[in-house]
Amino acid sequence: MTQPITARFQLDYGSFQLDVDLNLPGAGVTVLFGHSGSGKTTLLRCIAGLQQAQQGFLKINGKVWQDTEHDVFLPTYKRSLGYVFQEANLFPHLTVAGNLQFGLKRIAKSSGTVDLQHIVELLGIDHLLDRTPDRLSGGERQRVAIARALALSPQVLLMDEPLASLDFKRKQEILPFLSRLHQQLNIPVLYVTHSQQEVAQLADHLVILAEGRAQASGSLMETLSRLDVPLAQDREAATVWQVSIAEHEADYHLTRVEFDGGSLSLTAIDAPIGSPLRVQIYARDVSIALEAPAATSILNVLPATITGIADDQGGQTVVRLQVGNQPLLAHITRKSAILLGLHLDMPVYVQIKGTSILN
Amino acid sequence: MLSPSDLETLVLTFKVASIATAMMLLIGTPLAWWLARTHSGWKGIINAVVALPLVLPPTVLGFYLLVLMGPAGAVGKFTSWLGLGTLPFTFTGLVIASVLYSMPFVVQPLQASFTTIGEQPLEAAATLRASPLDTFFSVIIPLAKPGFLTASILGFAHTVGEFGVVLMVGGNIPGKTRVVSVQIYNHVEALEYSEAHWLAGCLLLFSFTVLIILYTVLKTQPVAHQLK
Numbered sequence: 064m065t066q067p068i069t070a071r072f073q074l075d076y077g078s079f080q081l082d083v084d085l086n087l088p089g090a091g092v093t094v095l096f097g098h099s100g101s102g103k104t105t106l107l108r109c110i111a112g113l114q115q116a117q118q119g120f121l122k123i124n125g126k127v128w129q130d131t132e133h134d135v136f137l138p139t140y141k142r143s144l145g146y147v148f149q150e151a152n153l154f155p156h157l158t159v160a161g162n163l164q165f166g167l168k169r170i171a172k173s174s175g176t177v178d179l180q181h182i183v184e185l186l187g188i189d190h191l192l193d194r195t196p197d198r199l200s201g202g203e204r205q206r207v208a209i210a211r212a213l214a215l216s217p218q219v220l221l222m223d224e225p226l227a228s229l230d231f232k233r234k235q236e237i238l239p240f241l242s243r244l245h246q247q248l249n250i251p252v253l254y255v256t257h258s259q260q261e262v263a264q265l266a267d268h269l270v271i272l273a274e275g276r277a278q279a280s281g282s283l284m285e286t287l288s289r290l291d292v293p294l295a296q297d298r299e300a301a302t303v304w305q306v307s308i309a310e311h312e313a314d315y316h317l318t319r320v321e322f323d324g325g326s327l328s329l330t331a332i333d334a335p336i337g338s339p340l341r342v343q344i345y346a347r348d349v350s351i352a353l354e355a356p357a358a359t360s361i362l363n364v365l366p367a368t369i370t371g372i373a374d375d376q377g378g379q380t381v382v383r384l385q386v387g388n389q390p391l392l393a394h395i396t397r398k399s400a401i402l403l404g405l406h407l408d409m410p411v412y413v414q415i416k417g418t419s420i421l422n
Numbered sequence: 423m424l425s426p427s428d429l430e431t432l433v434l435t436f437k438v439a440s441i442a443t444a445m446m447l448l449i450g451t452p453l454a455w456w457l458a459r460t461h462s463g464w465k466g467i468i469n470a471v472v473a474l475p476l477v478l479p480p481t482v483l484g485f486y487l488l489v490l491m492g493p494a495g496a497v498g499k500f501t502s503w504l505g506l507g508t509l510p511f512t513f514t515g516l517v518i519a520s521v522l523y524s525m526p527f528v529v530q531p532l533q534a535s536f537t538t539i540g541e542q543p544l545e546a547a548a549t550l551r552a553s554p555l556d557t558f559f560s561v562i563i564p565l566a567k568p569g570f571l572t573a574s575i576l577g578f579a580h581t582v583g584e585f586g587v588v589l590m591v592g593g594n595i596p597g598k599t600r601v602v603s604v605q606i607y608n609h610v611e612a613l614e615y616s617e618a619h620w621l622a623g624c625l626l627l628f629s630f631t632v633l634i635i636l637y638t639v640l641k642t643q644p645v646a647h648q649l650k
Contacts, residue, residue: 111549112548113545113548113549138548139545139548139549140547140548140549140550140551140552140553140554140556141551144549145549146545146546146549148542148545148546150542152542152543152545152546153546154543154546154547154561154565155565156561156564156565156567165547165550165552165560166549166550166551166552169550169551169552169556170551211550212549215550215551
């Protein structure tokens with residue numbers, strides 16, 4: 064895949080240093096994941112030009128936005144980007160329509176390829192156009208903010224924890240819009256979050272940041288299953304599989320889905336055959352057996368190969384497996400790992416006790 | 423009743439106040455913007471200079487202006503060199519003195535409302551392709567509208583009410599520098615109490631109306647509170 068976004072930044076605030084060198088894809092959603100203080104928002108602000116890194120090189124689709132060596136720094140308002148802030152940050156003196164028009168009026172006519180009506184429908188805000196921001200709910204405000212950024216048909220859409228200030232219900236209200244956006248618009252998205260749930264649901268590419276540095280950067284599936292990233296040890300560690308619906312077993316209230324190299328049975332999903340689907344498998348829900356269990360209540364038993372083993376200090380072992388072409392993580396006790404004599408390249412069977420469907 | 427000369431002072435007063443308010447907005451807006459946004463070490467000093475007329479007796483300010491703008495003063499020498507003569511006891515001199523005297527009443531409400539607006543709308547505007555100047559006119563001014571109204575009303579009203587500075591710098595020249603407050607003083611000196619009543623009543627009504635507008639329509643915080 065081509066990597067049309069090159070971002071190198073060095074920034075020193077004394078107590079905090081940012082030092083990253085990233086090549087990111089020009090399509091899909093790249094999630095910048097990290098805990099607070101990891102530098103993810105600072106990185107996004109540097110990309111937007113809202114903050115100026117002392118040393119930086121930033122190139123988007125062949126256009127240089129910053130190059131400190133050659134004294135190039137394009138101010139934010141000259142960058143073809145859309146930015147969604149954590150708080151929607153709508154202009155309170157304008158109506159929703161006024162907010163949507165604000166940027167649209169200021170871009171060159173020729174660069175507008177996105178149809179505003181389409182965006183308004185996509186985000187379900189057509190009935191809000193005449194309202195002022197103080198008469199919108201938090202979720203509505205954030206949807207307007209997303210539409211306002213998209214209306215510019217930017218080269219890249221930057222989103223800084225757009226769901227963080229919303230409660231669970233509002234999050235669930237917006238997530239489907241974000242997924243849809245992702246499927247329907249061909250704009251690369253850089254999405255900052257500290258929520259593993261949002262990572263699993265939205266990311267195609269994942270960058271893990273800690274203390275101002277990128278610990279890992281790669282496709283979601285690969286990065287989630289990397290053992291050298293502390294995320295793999297996390298109690299919430301999970302892998303995400305891209306699958307498609309193969310068969311409905313109405314009698315059992317089950318749906319069979321296929322992935323690259325096998326199939327899984329899930330509780331019935333109301334979607335046509337062939338629909339793409341993301342399935343999240345928590346590492347704690349995966350157990351390992353040396354032989355195919357002859358009699359078990361667990362439906363999803365799959366042959367796998369061990370591709371990595373790592374011990375944490377707390378008696379837990381993280382095992383990385385390959386199922387067909389999909390990587391998978393399993394959390395087992397260190398004792399089990401020793402008793403079973405697990406080692407690299409060993410053929411085993413995995414039993415998946417539970418899965419969650421993400422979209 | 424108001425005599426023709428009383429009317430003349432009223433008209434002159436409002437003329438001075440209008441021109442001075444326009445000038446204060448013109449100078450005060452960028453000044454307040456800078457004060458609201460800067461991290462410069464000069465901020466405190468400039469703030470103090472702007473606020474000085476609030477605590478200084480008007481006669482002191484007037485005295486220094488008189489000296490500065492007079493034939494021996496630096497400003498006076500400069501204006502003479504330009505062929506403009508000296509400014510004391512002229513309409514222009516009166517306007518300049520009023521601008522300096524009432525400036526804090528314009529700068530401080532503006533500064534307060536610029537500070538309240540904060541960084542966020544500016545960043546949003548920048549990500550929506552608005553240049554800094556564009557942002558100022560399309561976002562900052564509309565958002566700071568209450569601040570501008572308060573600043574204009576206070577600046578105007580305060581200029582109308584000045585006395586000490588006028589007397590020092592402008593004197594008491596009919597039709598040129600004789601404003602209402604001075605005229606009232608003249609009436610009282612001449613024991614013309616009924617004439618003084620009429621003019622004083624006019625100013626009282628004006629001031630009260632202005633404050634009613636400020637506190638009920640614009641719901642502004644009391645001035646003393648704002649100036650902290």
